[in-house]
Amino acid sequence: MDFRLTDEQVARRKEIYKVCEELDKKKPKSWLGFESPFDNEEGWAFHRYCAKEFAKRGWLALSWPKEYGGTGTMMDKVLLAEARGYYDLPGSDIFGISMLAPTLIAAGSEELKKEFLPKIANAEIMFCELWSEPNAGSDLAALTASAIKKGDEFIVNGQKTWNTGAHYADWAFGVYKSDPNAKKHHNLTFILCDMKSKGITVKGIPYMNGAHVYNEVYLDDVHMPAKYVVGQENEGWAVVNVLAGFERSNIDMVMGLVRGVEDLVKFCNENKRDGKPLAHDPMIRNKIADLAASVEAVRTLAYRVADQQNRNEMGLMDAAAVKIFASELLEKFGQISTDILGPYGQVKQSKFAKLNGTAEYNYQACFVPIVSMGTNEIQRNIIAWYGLGLPRMK
Ligand SMILES: Cc1cc2nc3c(=O)[nH]c(=O)nc-3n(C[C@H](O)[C@H](O)[C@H](O)COP(=O)(O)OP(=O)(O)OC[C@H]3O[C@@H](n4cnc5c(N)ncnc54)[C@H](O)[C@@H]3O)c2cc1C
The missing domain is CATH 1.20.140.10 (Butyryl-CoA Dehydrogenase, subunit A, domain 3)
Incomplete structure (x- = not known):
């Protein structure tokens, strides 16, 4: 590949660093590092503030295709990440921007793209990830939280764990067992859900440094509309793999x-x-x-x-x-x-x-x-x- 930046990229980088330098001056005193957005109200408010500042310049959708609001390339996204890293700034939802959005672009329906991509790009909603369970981490496909289809919704029950930022997130993407009789890897469904839904309880897992970043999430008869399934019902494993690639x-x-x-x-x-x-x-x-x-x-x-x-x-x-x-x-x-x-x-x-x-x-x-x-x-x-x-x- 050619490592040289184009003139346009050089100009964009200059602008990005200028904005980040200004945001750096507004950082709260309690700020310590990359997990600070989830640790307290002040950190979360600063995360959202920075996200709005980036959103209004179109920088949260830099790498997306133009038809979904994209204003640049993956390289521009890296330039923003470099500047944010240099000034230790939040403002890019790791779950929404870095994982779910590219997954929706690759594997989501047009309806889901139309509903969620603008909200993600405008920093209106932030996500968390409901995958791991007490007995399903490395072997994620062994998960047991169930999603049973009833009419046009799924009724979801079970427990998730280690869910970073679930206590602040507006929405979650999760994976659930939707067919108890089907073969492993063909029995899971990937569903988006509003974290304010009835039946969701979030409990903090105290971290050794005293921070509250991670959580357990209990799902008790949560109604998740079937229109929020990403990919095909029972074929959520394929979506998990697409998202994991972006995550890693x-x-x-x-x-x-x-x-x-x-x-x-x-x-x-x-x-x-x-x-x-x-x-x-x-x-x-x-x-x-x-x-x-x-x-x-x-x-x-x-x-x-x-x-x-x-x-x-x-x-x-x-x-x-x-x-x-x-x-x-x-x-x-x-x-x-x-x-x-x-x-x-x-x-x-x-x-x-x-x-x-x-x-x-x-x-x-x-x-x-x-x-x-x-x-x-x-x-x-x-x-x-x-x-x-x-x-x-x-
Ligand atoms: C700080 C933190 C944040 C996290 N955030 C989230 C989140 O936001 N959302 C979410 O859903 N999950 C999250 N996770 C969960 C994370 O994905 C799991 O912890 C991880 O996948 C490991 O699963 P486990 O903890 O169950 O360990 P286990 O799967 O029980 O593994 C225990 C040990 O055995 C090893 N092991 C297991 N199987 C094999 C094998 N086949 N070959 C070799 N070694 C093996 C593992 O490497 C590990 O060292 C988070 C975890 C941590 C610690």
């Missing part, structure tokens, strides 16, 4: 590392240990250089993914590889920055906190992408089976 290849989460490395370098130039600047320590220099090289590699990967998605050539193996590389880089960054900051890396929101307490926060949050979106062990299996043709082991 979404590299927005690592875009903040460019700034993260810059901040670490600054910290090492300005702080001393045993009378010597940290930047003189060969071990530290080595670690930062290693990080910087990986960040450059992930940026190149992001451009490649954008190029592949523009041509609808994102395969299962590519998405799995991106997910592994990006999540393990985040983990490495969390570990290295905490090591370099020493005891200061263990506090946040304290007078002793350095770099705004982000090292402590990142350290506790960095394992999340390794497990969520399908664990990295499962991603390695996908690469082995679909990418390399290795046999499945019992």
